[in-house]
Amino acid sequence: MTLYASDARADGTIKAHCLLDLYEPKTLVAVIESLIDVEQSVAAIYRGDEGECVIRVWICDVARLHRLRDTILIGDFDQKLTDALKGTPSKLDVPLNRLSIVVDRSHFAERYEASILQLEELTPHQEQKLTECEAAGDDVDIHVMAPAGAGKTFVALHLLLRTLRGKDARVLFVARSPALCFFVAKWLARRVKALRERRQLL
Incomplete structure (x- = not known):
């Protein structure tokens, strides 16, 4: 630091x-x-x-x-x-x-x-929870709870990425720190190789 x-x-x-x-x-x-x-x-x-x-x-x-x-x-x-x-x-x-x-x-x-x-790859347990989040649908509020280090952040980021890749999808990401927002944007950008898709996604 x-x-x-x-x-x-x-x-x-x-x-x-x-x-x-x-x-x-x-x-x-x-x-x-x-x-x-x-x-x-x-x-x-x-x-x-x-x-x-x-x-x-x-x-x-x-x-x-x-x-x-x-x-x-x-x-x-x-x-x-x-x-x-x-x-x-x-x-x-x-x-x-x-x-x-x-x-x-x-x-x-x-x-x-x-x-x-x-740590890009989800563990089987994280993948299972991500699938459950996706299956819940758009009209359901989801609160992911787990001990520190269990992978809540990765589940949320992968859900964010999959959602944004959907048709006409929009996501509101709220954080207290601008640096954290920039981190999420960069995380997404690094995982979208095509320039056109990256521009649409971000």
Whole structure:
């Protein structure tokens, strides 16, 4: 994930910071791992080309990957990280009450997508549930419930794709994060090879 930090100063100017200039790497790792609730998950932390702080996270299973997705794309990770660091001594004399940290959600969504490309095929159980959803018809509201990592997202995306491939079909997709909407659009586009069909679908 990519983090941007800035400080709103009293004179109205905004100064950008790299978090590595403000905090020790081990401090950042400890705070981030506590927020995403996965110990020993930060594999690397370094400064990006434009002064941003880049965090590489190692996730060993799908359930945790989905929880991380929800934490970053839908949750208030930015604010929680900012609040958690306010009480932590920094390396510079920066008024932490004015410090603001923002996660690049679009970049995270792209990396998340790359991580789950290998999970394109539905399991037999997911295929069964998808068939049940399709058999329910258009006039029935469907609520898919399952533990994290069970594949609800994949069932929904495959249902979305199959529905859009139907004649004169339209789908309303609602999400709290624009990055998540872009992720879904890209997921659909990658699975429709023909340019004409892709334009019609999207």
